Amino acid sequence: MLSSDGRKVVTAWIVLSVIATPLVAVFAPRFYAPGNGSVQATEQVFDNTVMTAILTPVICLLVVFFAYVLVVHRAPRGQELRDGPALRSDATVQAVWVTLSSVTVLFLAGFGTYELLQNGSGGGQGPSPIANPSGTKIPVQVIAQQWQFTYRYPTYGGVETPQLVLPADTYVELHVTSLDAIHSFWAYELGVKADANPGVDNIAYVKTKGPLTFHVRCAELCGLWHGYMFNNGRVVPQAQFAAWVKSQQHAFAPVAKYLPKYATTYYPDPQRRAG
Amino acid sequence: MRSATGFKVLGVAVGLAAAGVLIGLYVSKLTTEAGSPSYTVPVSSQGGHKVVDLTIQTVAAVGPQLSPAHPDYVSYLVRDTHGKWLRRTVWKLPANATVHVTIYNFDGASGLRNPLYARPQGVDGDVMTVDGKTLSVIPPDDASHTFAVPAYGLVIPVAPVGDNAKNQCGYAPCAMSMAHRTITFTFHTGKPGHYRWQCFVPCAAGWIDGFGGPMQTIGYMDGFLNVV
Numbered sequence: 001m002l003s004s005d006g007r008k009v010v011t012a013w014i015v016l017s018v019i020a021t022p023l024v025a026v027f028a029p030r031f032y033a034p035g036n037g038s039v040q041a042t043e044q045v046f047d048n049t050v051m052t053a054i055l056t057p058v059i060c061l062l063v064v065f066f067a068y069v070l071v072v073h074r075a076p077r078g079q080e081l082r083d084g085p086a087l088r089s090d091a092t093v094q095a096v097w098v099t100l101s102s103v104t105v106l107f108l109a110g111f112g113t114y115e116l117l118q119n120g121s122g123g124g125q126g127p128s129p130i131a132n133p134s135g136t137k138i139p140v141q142v143i144a145q146q147w148q149f150t151y152r153y154p155t156y157g158g159v160e161t162p163q164l165v166l167p168a169d170t171y172v173e174l175h176v177t178s179l180d181a182i183h184s185f186w187a188y189e190l191g192v193k194a195d196a197n198p199g200v201d202n203i204a205y206v207k208t209k210g211p212l213t214f215h216v217r218c219a220e221l222c223g224l225w226h227g228y229m230f231n232n233g234r235v236v237p238q239a240q241f242a243a244w245v246k247s248q249q250h251a252f253a254p255v256a257k258y259l260p261k262y263a264t265t266y267y268p269d270p271q272r273r274a275g
Numbered sequence: 276m277r278s279a280t281g282f283k284v285l286g287v288a289v290g291l292a293a294a295g296v297l298i299g300l301y302v303s304k305l306t307t308e309a310g311s312p313s314y315t316v317p318v319s320s321q322g323g324h325k326v327v328d329l330t331i332q333t334v335a336a337v338g339p340q341l342s343p344a345h346p347d348y349v350s351y352l353v354r355d356t357h358g359k360w361l362r363r364t365v366w367k368l369p370a371n372a373t374v375h376v377t378i379y380n381f382d383g384a385s386g387l388r389n390p391l392y393a394r395p396q397g398v399d400g401d402v403m404t405v406d407g408k409t410l411s412v413i414p415p416d417d418a419s420h421t422f423a424v425p426a427y428g429l430v431i432p433v434a435p436v437g438d439n440a441k442n443q444c445g446y447a448p449c450a451m452s453m454a455h456r457t458i459t460f461t462f463h464t465g466k467p468g469h470y471r472w473q474c475f476v477p478c479a480a481g482w483i484d485g486f487g488g489p490m491q492t493i494g495y496m497d498g499f500l501n502v503v
Binding site: 143145146147148150160161162179180181223224225228231251252254255258259260268269 | 423
């Protein structure tokens with residue numbers, strides 16, 4: 001049986017948790033990154049909301065226990081400090097504690113694994129993705145180099161451009177690679193982050209929603225201009241995307257014959273000086 | 276007594292905060308411009324519109340006169356109003372101005388890692404002139420350097436001096452009688468800001484993948500356009 005102190009703490013904990021948990025679950029997602037720019041981004045917000053909601057009662061218990069001890073068992077001013085009674089083990093408390101902790105952790109592990117296997121959650125999965133969502137996907141290649149990202153569209157003649165534009169309401173299969181050092185492609189509002197390594201085809205999936213301007217940054221320290229390796233990408237209506245692709249094919253037509261045939265990775269010839 | 280101690284503590288706190296701000300500003304300047312002195316490009320006016328003529332050159336080795344510490348570094352130089360070449364790569368330009376650029380390249384070919392940069396981009400007409408001839412692309416393997424301002428979408432591939440050209444320049448300063456290529460183009464500055472520029476050609480001799488040393492150092496193959 002719980003002591004008088006224990007009953008008070010548990011009661012206060014339950015009351016606080018019942019109030020705080022729904023509030024956290026409802027209001028916290030409004031402040032969570034990366035927002036709702038893509039299906040994956042929305043799922044990430046949902047995942048973080050679930051984890052925070054589960055975390056809330058744990059935090060409440062710690063706060064209530066700490067506050068109760070501070071207020072109720074605070075030594076009166078001027079009184080000599082004395083050690084409290086010895087702590088005795090309690091099999092029931094231990095069993096409850098271990099069981100609750102185990103259930104919570106195992107649930108989170110299962111939940112996280114399930115969410116990850118849905119579609120990869122916007123993360124780079126290497127050249128052979130485990131989580132490969134079904135349906136039609138448009139491939140877009142992300143090529144990192146010191147210090148800019150460029151993009152190739154293999155289904156549109158392999159046109160390459162320094163701009164990232166994606167069609168709305170479309171599943172996109174991003175193939176991320178590098179021509180030199182290690183970079184990381186981070187499309188923040190889309191909830192996509194994938195390492196860009198030379199000689200590696202790192203695949204990530206994202207399903208776009210409506211029109212959106214998003215930020216692209218390099219998330220791997222890659223040299224002098226790492227901090228300046230960013231640009232904006234856009235999600236546009238599908239008709240606008242088709243027109244944009246045509247404009248890029250026209251703008252970069254003079255260099256098209258010099259681009260290497262589309263491949264998942266590239267190994268530029270050793271340069272004369274770099275050699 | 277207590278009040279005097281309080282004032283002392285407050286004074287120390289304010290002093291530490293001020294020192295922190297000053298150190299922060301200094302570190303910010305170091306990290307953004309790496310202590311590299313800037314060059315203010317002269318501005319003229321045509322019909323009320325600001326126009327700038329920027330003349331720069333690229334050399335295979337900057338030489339001991341301009342860089343005693345790294346005479347073998349490949350480098351950009353800028354020409355001042357007296358015709359003197361300066362090793363400065365932070366350039367102050369006016370906002371909303373037209374910038375006519377002339378590049379004298381005294382260096383040979385290195386080749387681009389990404390052929391996309393063989394296409395002039397972000398300049399008037401998306402073309403440049405090379406020795407008076409208008410071009411919309413050069414063979415990527417011929418590129419000696421690029422002048423690129425990614426925030427402007429600006430890329431200019433720099434045509435090379437031929438391997439067998441006579442009277443090649445060993446190190447700067449290079450006389451105009453020496454073998455060189457002349458590249459011209461025009462771009463426009465927009466709103467004020469701090470825009471980095473760089474070379475995309477891995478042209479740093481002796482460094483891993485050609486991208487160390489001068490390619491990672493402001494004052495050689497990298498710099499800023501300080502648009503004000």
